[in-house]
Amino acid sequence: MSKNEVLLEVTEKHLNTGLRGIPVGTCRTSFVTPSEGVHYCGYPIAELAAFDPEDIVYLLFNKELPNEEQSAAIRQDLSNRAAVPGDLESVLKNLPKSGHPMDWLSVGIHTLGMMETTNNWKEDALNLIARMPRLMGLIFRIREGRGENIPSDDTSLSMVERFVQCLDLPNADSEKMKKIISTYLVLHMDHGGGNLSTFTGKAIASSKATVYSAMAGAMNALSGPLHGRANQSCLEFVLKVGTSDPAEVEAFVRAELAANRPIFGFGHAVLRSEDPRATVQFELGSQICPEDENFKIITTLREVAPRVLAENPKISNPNANVDIASGALLHHAGLTDPTYYTTFFGWARVSGIGAQIVDERSVFRDGKGLPIYRPKYIAEGQNLRHVE
Ligand code: AMX
Numbered sequence: 001m002s003k004n005e006v007l008l009e010v011t012e013k014h015l016n017t018g019l020r021g022i023p024v025g026t027c028r029t030s031f032v033t034p035s036e037g038v039h040y041c042g043y044p045i046a047e048l049a050a051f052d053p054e055d056i057v058y059l060l061f062n063k064e065l066p067n068e069e070q071s072a073a074i075r076q077d078l079s080n081r082a083a084v085p086g087d088l089e090s091v092l093k094n095l096p097k098s099g100h101p102m103d104w105l106s107v108g109i110h111t112l113g114m115m116e117t118t119n120n121w122k123e124d125a126l127n128l129i130a131r132m133p134r135l136m137g138l139i140f141r142i143r144e145g146r147g148e149n150i151p152s153d154d155t156s157l158s159m160v161e162r163f164v165q166c167l168d169l170p171n172a173d174s175e176k177m178k179k180i181i182s183t184y185l186v187l188h189m190d191h192g193g194g195n196l197s198t199f200t201g202k203a204i205a206s207s208k209a210t211v212y213s214a215m216a217g218a219m220n221a222l223s224g225p226l227h228g229r230a231n232q233s234c235l236e237f238v239l240k241v242g243t244s245d246p247a248e249v250e251a252f253v254r255a256e257l258a259a260n261r262p263i264f265g266f267g268h269a270v271l272r273s274e275d276p277r278a279t280v281q282f283e284l285g286s287q288i289c290p291e292d293e294n295f296k297i298i299t300t301l302r303e304v305a306p307r308v309l310a311e312n313p314k315i316s317n318p319n320a321n322v323d324i325a326s327g328a329l330l331h332h333a334g335l336t337d338p339t340y341y342t343t344f345f346g347w348a349r350v351s352g353i354g355a356q357i358v359d360e361r362s363v364f365r366d367g368k369g370l371p372i373y374r375p376k377y378i379a380e381g382q383n384l385r386h387v388e
Helices: 053-062 068-081 088-093 101-115 121-143 159-167 174-188 196-205 211-222 230-241 246-258 276-288 293-309 323-332 338-362
Strands: 030-033 037-040
Touching: 037 053, 037 276, 053 068, 053 121, 053 159, 053 174, 053 338, 068 121, 088 101, 088 121, 101 121, 101 211, 101 338, 121 159, 121 211, 121 338, 159 174, 174 276, 174 323, 174 338, 196 211, 196 338, 211 338, 230 293, 230 323, 230 338, 246 293, 276 293, 276 323, 293 323, 323 338
Parallel strands: none
Antiparallel strands: 030 037
């Protein structure tokens, strides 16, 4: 079966394959095509990249782009929900600094849920989205030992401005940082219904656990090296390349392949051309940081790696994926520690996963919601004497 074929009959050969290609439901927020990548509610991502994150939150929840009035209303609504209803700082200050930022993110989301849960799917999802900027800013500051004198949250600001204000990174160009993070958030908010973190979040919510429990679980799924943590690995890879000289980069790529190591930032399970989310970030980088060393490395990689990877016929897509450029841009913005990068991915995904949970819990089946997830497993290698 080809990867994009819709499977209508499950046979033995499909068992133990991680549900790959097996349809399990429908998705109202996004889909991915091999040529144009992810679409949110029908719009190709390249058309949405310049919108503010608040407008895309509106799109994912309402399935249409906001007009001017609706755009102002969603910003006001998110501002109204933004205040964290408890002492989140004290909880974060007691977490082990050795813990990965994704573990902090998961604990932080759980903590927000313990502070306030309305048990209304949409209310909780929007409250969490509105509180993410503060949680993100606090995680950075407290983990990095800058946990004192944190400015109070100015909830009248946009989501990205609130994060940047809380972060208060010395010597950072906050305008560039806002642009890079805003674009990053929009590009990463959703990616179909079946990616592991989204699927996990929806599966947990199907037990009628809270949005916060479901989202914390989704973040745990996202933290794995085969999923969201590829984001972190990509910049680590770029730093390892260490040169933008085309001949040296080519020698490096060939040596990595010879050693059976992946060329990070290239290839995709569904896309068959360059991911438009990579294209958008390359355009942004060429506007704001063309001379940045890491940006120069990824620009050379973008020219060299597809040519080398294409020599191997089993590689379905030798082109750049979303992760190639995001790390270099975040690094340029002053966010130089790649171990944090997956938390931005998680922050963005809270919107898509939240909207999908709301659909599955309160829209599908005429508003009744899906039943609890319960795929079938077939017994194997057990004492089956008592089975009729
Ligand atoms: N470097 C080295 N080998 C690669 C490769 C790459 N960039 N892309 C594909 N391959 C290999 C695969 O490992 C696989 O080898 P195998 O047959 O020995 O298992 C073979 O080529 C065929 O793979 P495929 O059908 O083209 O892709 P896939 O669906 O199996 O894997 C992906 C997709 C992204 C995991 C893979 O391209 C990869 O490992 N890329 C590098 C890591 C990376 O950038 N990850 C970020 C992914 C971003 C995203 O998807 N959001």
